[in-house]
Amino acid sequence: MIPRYTRPDMAAIWETDNKFRIMLEVETLAAEIQEEIGMIPKGVSKALRERGNFNAARIDEIEREVKHDVIAFLTSVAEFVGEEARYMHQGMTSSDVLDTTFAVQLQQSSDILLADLDKVLAAFEKRIREHKDTITIGRSHGIHAEPTTFGVKLAGHYAAFKRAKQRLLTAREEISVCAISGAVGTFATVPPEVEAYVAKKLNLKPETVSTQVIPRDRHAMFFATLGVIASSIENIAIEIRHLQRTEVREAEEFFSAGQKGSSAMPHKRNPILTENLTGLARVVRASVIPAMENVALWHERDISHSAVERFFAPDTCVTLDFALNRLANVIENLLVYPKTMMANLERMGGLVFSQRTLLALTQAGIAREDAYRIVQRSAMKVWESDGKSSLRDMLEQDPDVTSKLDKSALDAIFDFAPYVKHAGTIIDRALK
Numbered sequence: 001m002i003p004r005y006t007r008p009d010m011a012a013i014w015e016t017d018n019k020f021r022i023m024l025e026v027e028t029l030a031a032e033i034q035e036e037i038g039m040i041p042k043g044v045s046k047a048l049r050e051r052g053n054f055n056a057a058r059i060d061e062i063e064r065e066v067k068h069d070v071i072a073f074l075t076s077v078a079e080f081v082g083e084e085a086r087y088m089h090q091g092m093t094s095s096d097v098l099d100t101t102f103a104v105q106l107q108q109s110s111d112i113l114l115a116d117l118d119k120v121l122a123a124f125e126k127r128i129r130e131h132k133d134t135i136t137i138g139r140s141h142g143i144h145a146e147p148t149t150f151g152v153k154l155a156g157h158y159a160a161f162k163r164a165k166q167r168l169l170t171a172r173e174e175i176s177v178c179a180i181s182g183a184v185g186t187f188a189t190v191p192p193e194v195e196a197y198v199a200k201k202l203n204l205k206p207e208t209v210s211t212q213v214i215p216r217d218r219h220a221m222f223f224a225t226l227g228v229i230a231s232s233i234e235n236i237a238i239e240i241r242h243l244q245r246t247e248v249r250e251a252e253e254f255f256s257a258g259q260k261g262s263s264a265m266p267h268k269r270n271p272i273l274t275e276n277l278t279g280l281a282r283v284v285r286a287s288v289i290p291a292m293e294n295v296a297l298w299h300e301r302d303i304s305h306s307a308v309e310r311f312f313a314p315d316t317c318v319t320l321d322f323a324l325n326r327l328a329n330v331i332e333n334l335l336v337y338p339k340t341m342m343a344n345l346e347r348m349g350g351l352v353f354s355q356r357t358l359l360a361l362t363q364a365g366i367a368r369e370d371a372y373r374i375v376q377r378s379a380m381k382v383w384e385s386d387g388k389s390s391l392r393d394m395l396e397q398d399p400d401v402t403s404k405l406d407k408s409a410l411d412a413i414f415d416f417a418p419y420v421k422h423a424g425t426i427i428d429r430a431l432k
Helices: 008-013 016-036 044-051 056-066 069-081 083-087 094-130 150-175 192-201 217-244 272-285 288-293 306-333 338-346 351-363 368-384 391-396 407-413 423-431
Strands: 135-140 143-149
Touching: 008 094, 008 306, 016 044, 016 056, 016 069, 016 094, 016 192, 044 069, 044 083, 056 069, 069 083, 069 094, 094 150, 094 217, 094 306, 094 423, 135 150, 135 338, 143 150, 143 351, 150 217, 150 423, 217 272, 217 288, 217 306, 272 306, 288 306, 351 368, 351 391, 351 407, 368 391, 391 407
Parallel strands: none
Antiparallel strands: 135 143
């Protein structure tokens, strides 16, 4: 976890102390139910509640000798608890504790990420309503296509993050499982009641079939979901980067007083935040393939997944948390230039009305292929003039057009209103 891209609440979830606290809670809850069913003497869970503790440095010291992290943890806890600690971890295997703890950490991380998504959605909604009727050019292949509104443009991204939230809720549910089933998942040394009790107390569900570990297809789905969210972040980030280009300049990141854009060129206002978001998205997506490769384990388990998850689980959650908050800030403070949008839209001499002209000619009785040819020959002249001539002027000089379309018909064609009349419908559908 790099401090530059780390927010404290998410980082705290992946700190060693939090992991050990959850592990201790898992052991304590297991002891509670094991006392009830007569597996261990009364008083063990009370001792764990009252004296249960650990020393992270001591755990590291023990692990250097025994080469086993859970044994090192249990030994450290036993040094605080005393005699009752011999009944701790009764019938359990290391993965029972580690995988259940991992599930809790992913739950905690999900809750932060869901709150982050709410911030992003709120930021989008405000700007969508603000620019519901702000006319701008829609582009396909980077080329002017037809008019839309900036509100509609943003609404598409809002809808993506709304879907992201639903996917993350589903992924959170799928990852929220507990496995306390013993050495190869047969409950031979620890009955299912223990798993059910611990699961309920931790707001988890018992794993259906855990072998010795929680199946990693659950984790693969979780991190794939985070990867898709990252891609949605990159999608809007690239849109803003394009809109901020000097030749476009329809929108740009907020540039604060005293901010510097370049060490060499004082005039520079660079899209550094959205460029950063593009890069962070790559980091988040980098976890998806390792998470999927972790699904294939030998027989009932191996530890090929373990080191991989220690790397990417905290880094991915921390990075996505930072990226979502940065994105919310970018959207909230985005500078939007409607006049430039209109100037760019009109720059190509009305070429954006070519389809409406084509349709009008077909409705006036000209075959579509002929109508396309008639409109295109005028459009290409305007294109090659770099917008110095206009499509309407060219059409008014073409007898194939004027024989079918009079001035009022052309007035109706060269009108922005039809492009924006359904903007409210689209936006309402996205925001509902």
